[in-house]
Amino acid sequence: MTSRPNGEPLVRLSGVNKWFGELHVLQDIDLDIARGEVVVVIGPSGSGKSTLCRAINRLEPIEKGEITIDGERLPEEGKELARLRADVGMVFQSFNLFAHKTVLENVTLGPTKVRKKSKADAEKRARELLDRVGVASQADKHPAQLSGGQQQRVAIARALAMEPKVMLFDEPTSALDPEMINEVLDVMVGLAKDGMTMVVVTHEMGFARRAANRVVFMDGGRIVEAAEPESFFTNPRSDRAKDFLSKILTH
Amino acid sequence: MSPVLDNIDLFVDGFLTSLEIILWALAGTLPLGVLIAACRVSPIPPLRAFGTFWVTTFRNTPLTVVLVFCAFGLPELGINRSFFFFGVLGLVLYTSAFVCEAVRSGINSVPAGQAEAARSIGLNFTQGLRYVVLPQALRTVVPPLGSVVIAMMKNSAVVGAFGVGGDLWSTGQRLTSALGYETFPIFVGGVAVGYLIITLTAGALLQVLERRVAIAR
Amino acid sequence: MSFRRGALAATMTATALVLAACGGSGDDTAAPEPEVAEAPEFEAGTTMAELAEAGTIRVGTKFDQPGFGLENLEGEVEGFDVEIAKIIAGGLGIAPEDIEWVQTPSAVREEVLEGDEVDMVVATYTINDTRKERISFAGPYYTAGQQIMVAADNDEITGPESFTDNPDATVCSVTGSTPAEQITEYLASPDQLVLFDEYSQCADSLSNGQVDAVTTDNVILLGFVSESDGEFKLVGEQFTEEPYGIGIPKGDVAFCEFIHETLRENEDAYTEAWEATAGQVEGTETPELPEFDECA
Numbered sequence: 001m002t003s004r005p006n007g008e009p010l011v012r013l014s015g016v017n018k019w020f021g022e023l024h025v026l027q028d029i030d031l032d033i034a035r036g037e038v039v040v041v042i043g044p045s046g047s048g049k050s051t052l053c054r055a056i057n058r059l060e061p062i063e064k065g066e067i068t069i070d071g072e073r074l075p076e077e078g079k080e081l082a083r084l085r086a087d088v089g090m091v092f093q094s095f096n097l098f099a100h101k102t103v104l105e106n107v108t109l110g111p112t113k114v115r116k117k118s119k120a121d122a123e124k125r126a127r128e129l130l131d132r133v134g135v136a137s138q139a140d141k142h143p144a145q146l147s148g149g150q151q152q153r154v155a156i157a158r159a160l161a162m163e164p165k166v167m168l169f170d171e172p173t174s175a176l177d178p179e180m181i182n183e184v185l186d187v188m189v190g191l192a193k194d195g196m197t198m199v200v201v202t203h204e205m206g207f208a209r210r211a212a213n214r215v216v217f218m219d220g221g222r223i224v225e226a227a228e229p230e231s232f233f234t235n236p237r238s239d240r241a242k243d244f245l246s247k248i249l250t251h
Numbered sequence: 252m253s254p255v256l257d258n259i260d261l262f263v264d265g266f267l268t269s270l271e272i273i274l275w276a277l278a279g280t281l282p283l284g285v286l287i288a289a290c291r292v293s294p295i296p297p298l299r300a301f302g303t304f305w306v307t308t309f310r311n312t313p314l315t316v317v318l319v320f321c322a323f324g325l326p327e328l329g330i331n332r333s334f335f336f337f338g339v340l341g342l343v344l345y346t347s348a349f350v351c352e353a354v355r356s357g358i359n360s361v362p363a364g365q366a367e368a369a370r371s372i373g374l375n376f377t378q379g380l381r382y383v384v385l386p387q388a389l390r391t392v393v394p395p396l397g398s399v400v401i402a403m404m405k406n407s408a409v410v411g412a413f414g415v416g417g418d419l420w421s422t423g424q425r426l427t428s429a430l431g432y433e434t435f436p437i438f439v440g441g442v443a444v445g446y447l448i449i450t451l452t453a454g455a456l457l458q459v460l461e462r463r464v465a466i467a468r
Numbered sequence: 469m470s471f472r473r474g475a476l477a478a479t480m481t482a483t484a485l486v487l488a489a490c491g492g493s494g495d496d497t498a499a500p501e502p503e504v505a506e507a508p509e510f511e512a513g514t515t516m517a518e519l520a521e522a523g524t525i526r527v528g529t530k531f532d533q534p535g536f537g538l539e540n541l542e543g544e545v546e547g548f549d550v551e552i553a554k555i556i557a558g559g560l561g562i563a564p565e566d567i568e569w570v571q572t573p574s575a576v577r578e579e580v581l582e583g584d585e586v587d588m589v590v591a592t593y594t595i596n597d598t599r600k601e602r603i604s605f606a607g608p609y610y611t612a613g614q615q616i617m618v619a620a621d622n623d624e625i626t627g628p629e630s631f632t633d634n635p636d637a638t639v640c641s642v643t644g645s646t647p648a649e650q651i652t653e654y655l656a657s658p659d660q661l662v663l664f665d666e667y668s669q670c671a672d673s674l675s676n677g678q679v680d681a682v683t684t685d686n687v688i689l690l691g692f693v694s695e696s697d698g699e700f701k702l703v704g705e706q707f708t709e710e711p712y713g714i715g716i717p718k719g720d721v722a723f724c725e726f727i728h729e730t731l732r733e734n735e736d737a738y739t740e741a742w743e744a745t746a747g748q749v750e751g752t753e754t755p756e757l758p759e760f761d762e763c764a
Contacts, residue, residue, distance in 0.1 A: 059367055059371065077294060082374065086372065087373075090372075092364060092367070092371075096364035098365065098368065098387075100387050109372065109374075109383075113382060158372065322678070323669070326677060326678045331676075334662055413664070414662040414669075414673065416643075416658065416659075416661050421643050424643045427575055427644065428574045428575040428645065429574075429644045429645055430598055431596065431599040433578070434576070434579060
């Protein structure tokens with residue numbers, strides 16, 4: 001198990017509140033994520049964990065509170081927000097690969113249009129990343145021709161191509177057939193080992209044990225408990241965490 | 252002799268004039284319609300309001316009224332251009348509302364995740380629309396957009412009544428009213444055939460396009 | 469803009485009402501009542517016998533041509549063409565109130581005769597050879613002539629030749645009309661001709677500077693000039709002769725001759741009809757009944 005890194009928090013959420021109409025989905029969230037830290041967010045469905053993840057790159061705007069990334073406050077809209085998002089990689093549950101583009105084009109679009117890299121440089125880097133996630137041979141296919149596991153690995157490569165400061169994973173394995181889950185988790189564990197700062201919303205307790213520095217348990221829009229994985233899984237403090245763990249670990 | 256063949260040179264001229272009207276109108280209305288659609292889905296509220304206003308105005312106004320505005324209203328405001336310009340302008344404005352709505356329906360057919368993914372790699376709104384959403388919208392847009400375009404081709408006949416002489420429709424009018432030919436053979440054998448050549452060709456091109464964009468998926 | 473158009477249409481209508489209301493000598497309040505023959509005798513089997521027997525006649529005329537055939541707000545048509553038709557009907561023993569008026573725009577004038585929807589057409593109908601292939605004409609009962617109308621301050625256009633000399637000058641007329649055809653031979657380029665559905669649109673375009681001139685028959689133009697409050701004027705002489713004829717089914721020589729005879733017998737009514745209608749427009753001259761063409 002990697003030790004918990006030190007230093008300035010890379011991502012800081014303070015007093016974050018969000019409502020969907022009447023529904024108070026994020027309630028007074030305070031969370032610091034250090035550089036190089038891997039945080040796994042778990043919780044029952046509807047607990048607000050996905051919303052929390054999406055709020056960090058403002059795919060969900062928040063009504064109250066403040067989110068900073070690398071000391072910079074998340075801008076409202078426009079150019080500044082786009083620039084900041086380029087530094088925050090995001091991997092979605094349903095992959096969201098650009099359906100009309102090849103695998104290679106999926107990975108090079110951001111670097112060429114946002115980072116203004118030359119096409120040749122972007123492709124070279126893209127092939128390295130595709131090789132790293134194990135789908136180099138699929139570079140010229142369209143997403144629909146790939147399996148779910150392959151698509152999700154391409155999505156990870158697409159995010160990495162932007163050389164992000166932090167990677168967000170929103171239930172990255174929930175839409176996968178069971179036999180494909182590990183190929184994606186293995187890539188993620190590799191990233192974690194390489195020191196990538198990661199926020200991972202998942203139900204994969206195995207991943208949490210293998211790669212996380214900290215587990216954050218959410219319920220009802222609040223962070224109920226945060227602890228190192230080992231102590232959280234063996235000795236949860238809150239009743240709600242105990243209840244939740246008893247339900248998922250017996251399966 | 253057939254009244255159409257007797258006047259084939261007039262029909263060829265009329266055909267070319269109609270084609271010219273249509274091509275200019277297309278060149279104007281497609282980009283404009285896409286632009287208005289972009290306004291309608293934009294994150295900026297004033298742009299959205301402008302797009303909605305535009306569509307509401309031109310979709311709910313009869314084409315003839317738009318043309319009256321262009322041909323008689325603009326000169327009244329001191330804008331004097333050729334009637335050909337005003338006619339094409341009227342067609343462009345009117346049709347852009349329908350192009351916008353066809354494009355917008357296409358944009359809405361692209362899963363929201365695509366736009367989110369575009370944003371998450373740092374593309375701004377315009378880039379996301381241009382590189383990710385619109386190319387995919389094209390697939391579902393081609394059939395409804397085709398209907399809009401073909402309707403516009405037929406609507407171009409109305410422009411002939413607003414000072415633009417010599418298009419297919421006014422050629423038919425001229426031959427029947429002024430030169431005394433029978434209405435039926437002139438309009439069925441000449442005018443209708445002229446428009447059919449244009450619209451059927453357009454229909455065929457649209458089918459090719461539809462197949463192309465379907466493969467590009 | 470729409471106000472102006474509306475205003476123009478309204479004044480045109482109002483003029484027509486005034487024309488109708490004024491009457492021939494100025495002190496009458498209605499158009500002259502033509503003489504209605506009492507039980508005229510016709511050879512059996514002729515059109516005249518059939519119509520007289522029926523006691524009604526269907527007349528195609530325009531409903532939108534001030535001075536010649538215009539529907540007023542009460543739904544009655546009035547104008548010179550209408551009065552001519554009443555004179556002919558009178559010769560058949562048919563009273564004006566027994567005439568059935570059928571709105572007949574330029575484009576359908578041959579069709580309504582061929583399709584037996586009307587018995588005759590009196591609708592500013594210029595006699596020409598193409599038309600004679602499908603129908604026959606009686607008359608002419610009036611010779612109109614085409615002229616040019618321009619803005620009062622325009623000194624550059626002095627007649628149809630000005631369009632030959634100045635290829636930038638534009639002229640407006642109505643789609644599918646004879647005047648639109650006849651101006652083409654003076655044009656340097658077909659782009660000089662601007663066509664609308666109605667002359668009022670041409671007048672609007674002249675007013676707002678979109679066209680340099682309007683051309684059609686003198687009578688129609690005079691109506692616009694007199695309404696324009698000095699904004700428009702006529703230039704040059706009449707450069708065409710537009711003999712207005714009465715359209716009848718092709719080859720009905722007897723009916724044609726009957727019409728000629730009736731008009732000749734009613735020259736006074738003819739003059740009164742003019743003065744009560746188109747003749748109300750300032751600057752017009754009361755015409756003599758023209759020489760008739762031979763019936764064929």
